[in-house]
Amino acid sequence: MLNGIIRFALRQRLLVIAVAVVLVGAGIWQAGLMPIDVFPDLNRPRVVLMTEAPGMAPEEIESLITFPLETALNGADGVEVVRSSSAVGISVIYVEFSWGTDILKDRQVVMERLQMVQERLPPGVNPQLAPISSIMGQIIMLGMWSEDKEHSPMELRSDADWVVRQRLLAIPGVAQVFTMGGERKQFQVLVDPKTLLHYGVTLQQVKEAVVKSNSNATGGYLDQQGPNELLVRSLGRVQSIEDLQNVVVTMRDDRPLSLGEIATVVEAAQTKRGDSATFV
DSSP states (O other): OHHHHHHHHHHTHHHHHHHHHHHHHHHHHHHHHSOOOSSOOOOOOEEEEEEEOTTOOHHHHIIIIIHHHHHHHTTOTTEEEEEEEEETTEEEEEEEEOTTOOHHHHHHHHHHHHHHHGGGSOTTOOOEEOOOOOTTOOOOOOOOOOTTSOSOHHHHHHHIIIIIHHHHHTSTTOOOOOOOSSOOEEEEEEEOHHHHHHHTOOHHHHHHHHHHHSOOEEEEEEEOSSSOEEEEEEOOOOOSHHHHHTOEEEEETTEEEEHHHHEEEEEEEOOOOGGGGGOO
16 A cells, blocks of 8 residues: 555656645644744642641641541542642642633532531631642742831731731732731730639630620611611720720629739730741
């Protein structure tokens, strides 16, 4: 058969040359119409699942959180590979889908599987989906400091968390912003064990009182016999140290026992951990 093709090409030289010229011309024309991308899409559809569980060891993270999540995600529609990493207090799972799938639908598939396994996770553990990002993305590190030394590290961290970070997240193309360093402001309740023993109050009672105190409540509406209605509210959110000191923990001798009587409430910086402890 090959010999026949060669003999035909030799006998029909003009025809073969004409066909070759047409094919080369069509190829050159199509090459000019092909789109050119300097940075082609190299992202395989991937969903990152992060779960925080403060205080848990890596072994507990793997057995109680990572393994149930991996089991639920394996076999989901379009899932090809599931990888995980368990560390102190955190579990990170990478779910890779088939090429060409819609990343938004992939995230929906992961959320559906999370609903199925949520009841098997430890109480208070809530897996979160990481923002959509690209492997071609860039990480930019920014620093804040006070040249005149008039602003404390706590003030700088508060501005970074509540002002700078929010504005950076509003910029198109920014996937996530992490803040570290400085001093994160918090209200600290320093309990005196001797005072607790004197009043017969447990540490759990103090914790529950503090947690329940920082909330608002509604009492319905007040009708003014007209088009307007007044909302009845009880404002209880903590805004100052004095508000925490006045929180009622329990009743003793027919009188309320406030938090300020059994503990010292101060405004201080959160204890630094990990890499953030190296940034001032």
